[in-house]
Amino acid sequence: MSDFDLKFETDIKYFKSFMKEMGVTASNIEPAFIAFGEYITKETKAQIKAEKSPDGIPWLPLAPSTIRRKKTQLKLRETFKMVNSMFYKAGKTSFEFSIADEKYIHHHYGTRKMPARIIIGVDTEDRRKRLNKEIVGYLKHKRIKKRK
Known part of the structure; x- marks a missing residue:
């Protein structure tokens, strides 16, 4: 990973009270994180295609000079x-989601001449629920299997 990778990480601390209620200890919830990884990858690709932030806010239009240079109005999809x-x-x-293309950091946070186009995020209610x-x-599946 480069110094410019944007990532979010989460861990099981958030879910400890639930797990205690369920009577389950979870020292390994990797299968759940893998399922979430597939979901967040698909959602992020759809969000880029829709040209919106994870919260559904449309990205600002490209500058006329950028459109002339790129010969397209598509955002973040010139080369894919x-x-x-x-x-x-x-x-x-733990879970980490990132983009290896170092240019995305400039798009995500913006620059002096370019507005931010938020790409990665898990802060939306839908993504937290997922x-x-x-x-x-x-x-629940693990607990049911344990009882058998």
Whole structure:
């Protein structure tokens, strides 16, 4: 990973009270993180195609000079390098999603001459619910298997 990679990580601390209620210890929730990784990759690609932030806010239009240079009004999809360089790493208790194309950091945060176009985020309610659903589903399945 380069110094410019943007990532978000989460761990099982958020879910400890639920796990205690379920009577399950989860030292490995990697399968839930893998399912979430597939989901977030698909969602992020769709969001880029829709030219919106993770919260659904439309990105600002390209500058006329950029449109002339690129000969297109598509944002972040001139070569598809950024879209094709998305990846995730699922661990036993952690998850990371990133984009290997170093140019995305400039797009995500913006520059003096370019507005930010937020690409990665798990702060939307839908995405938090989905992560919770994957972990809860995995823990319920694990608990049911344990009882048999």
